[in-house]
Amino acid sequence: MSERQLIQGNEACARAALAAGCTFFGGYPISPSSEIAELLARELPKRGGVFIQMEDELASMGAVLGASLGGRRAMTATSGPGFTLMQEHLGYASLAEIPCVVVDVMRGGPSTGLPTSPAQGDVMQARWGSHGDRATVAVAPGSVQEVYTLTIEAFRLAETLRTPVAVLYDEVIGHMREGVVLHEPTSEELGLRSGPRGPFSPDFLPYEPDEKGVARVPDFGRGYRFHVTGLMHDERGYPTSDHVKVERLLARLERKVDAAVDAVAPEAYRLEDAKIVLVAYGIVARTARAAVDALRAEGVPAGLLRTRLLWPIPADALADAIGRADLVVVAEMNRGQWAFEVERLAGRHVQLAPYLRAGGSIITAEELVDHVLLASTKGATV
């Protein structure tokens, strides 16, 4: 299965899930993600997997978490409105440390918004959509090929870190067809769940962290009797309101997801001597790359940092890329969600001129070139 195939982004996502050993999908139909569910509805039962269409997105995530506790690699796919309904259980999964993958094929919002137009409006929802301080992991593929590789990586991160991982891409990537190599992942690329240290005993601690700070929760029905709760809990899994234990738990959950930063490195394009740095992800990174080439052709020292990880934010790579720049342009299809984060991390000396678009059309290379030339000559912050 290593020859090149012409497939759609959503199909690449479903193929990746199968390659990554996903055997459970619980979901609810929503544009522009439905092709993922449709393909898995056909393929999962053939391979001993389970597909179920639930009554809504709350139920979808509940079923995914139940299946994951039952030992399955489990996922769902949705779009903005559904992602909103899933937030309650994403918070639960983070705290109870239940692995799962959630694909969000982003469309224009808020509300029902633009059901079949592209957007990148769920970046902050992926970070802060659920109440409380929650550490999150979100990857952002920029091509159909990368939908395949990053979906497999999302499963690895979810399983090894025991946390929900969001795969965020826009409608264009989801519906675009490109040549893709569907390679079989190696065992390292698949990863393994953290599990209990020894057999069950009365003093067994399901939420005792391993050396990476990941709880050693077993699957249900494997001879371990234990409690899983969405309440703050101690290492026994029992509810606690001991503020020291709670602070320690929240800090550990935040720290453990940092492993994703090293695992999903950003891509630097013509950054070595760049004075003008474009920052983009997803489909926008494609046109930003073309804009960099066009600017270079005119003698403008432009470069691109394409992030493949939105959360946790790859702060060091970002600081390296923008620290020496005269002008930083974050281009994204929303009203400045990741741009705010870049602004937060950039020093005061860095001039920022984000290029933002939330109306449902993609950002073209020509627009970006014009914007960069205008911003760099006028020194204006647009």
Next chain:
Amino acid sequence: MGLDVVSRTPADVSQDGAVALEARADHAPARARGGAWEGASAEKHFLRYGMMPHMLCPGCGHGIVLDSMLRALARSYETLDDVAFVAGIGCSSRVVGYVDACTLHTTHGRPLTFATGLKLARPDLEVVVVTGDGDGLSIGGNHLIHAARRNIDLTCVLFNNEIYGMTGGQLAPTTIPGAYTSTSPMGNHERPFDAARLVEAAGGTFVARAQSFRTRDFEEIFLRALDHKGFSFVEVMTDCTEYFGRTNRLGNGADLLFSQARADVAIEADLAGRPTLQEVPARPVRPVMEMGVLHESRRQTLEEAMGLVEDGS
């Protein structure tokens, strides 16, 4: 004979237990039973003592219900390694923490969704869902009817105390007409759900109603629910002394327990118009409800239809 649609007489009330055991005779269990813990305090083997002391109020019926469930399980299992208890949020849902099994305390109203995923992932596990009237009928009502429609092989026990206990005694979709709660200070204006009939209409294949007052009856019904293939639903009437009882001046825990029996007195007396609580302040009389197994049928389960287990339908 048997427990099907039991209408009680005052005589039955005094002979509680004996009636239930008689009915047990015509019930053939589907599974081989361990029976290791048969005896008076069998349920103690299945308690998780690390979680004690429990958080239930004095006089609360939930502990009685849990006790009966554990007694029933003790007739089937030596350990609860392969039994998962899945619960939502509320007083009733908290009881799963006291069971030494695989216990999953989920989000408000959603235990059936977690249980659906778990059961499909591991059809070999016995999955028991514990929910309350607010959890299962209000915020989680949609999940309840869909689980029933799918006929997934879960056993769902809904503790109905007619009020929101954990949040301080607010109106529930099961609060009886006229009853006072902290959010119905002028008395409840809304018609309550008939949970059992709702689940039956949605496609549940085992539907029963029981009381914390008649523990042996409930134990038998729960055992039959466990053995039933398909979606089993048991609504069990249990009392909230602190909020429902106190707010409506219904007396203490024992008074409330006997008020469950007095619903039958109402049948006997053929009281027309179902008196409200306020009309009979000294003697709480509840609306008359059928108790026992209200519906039982065999239909292909979701797991059978999906080919996850052998189709015995």
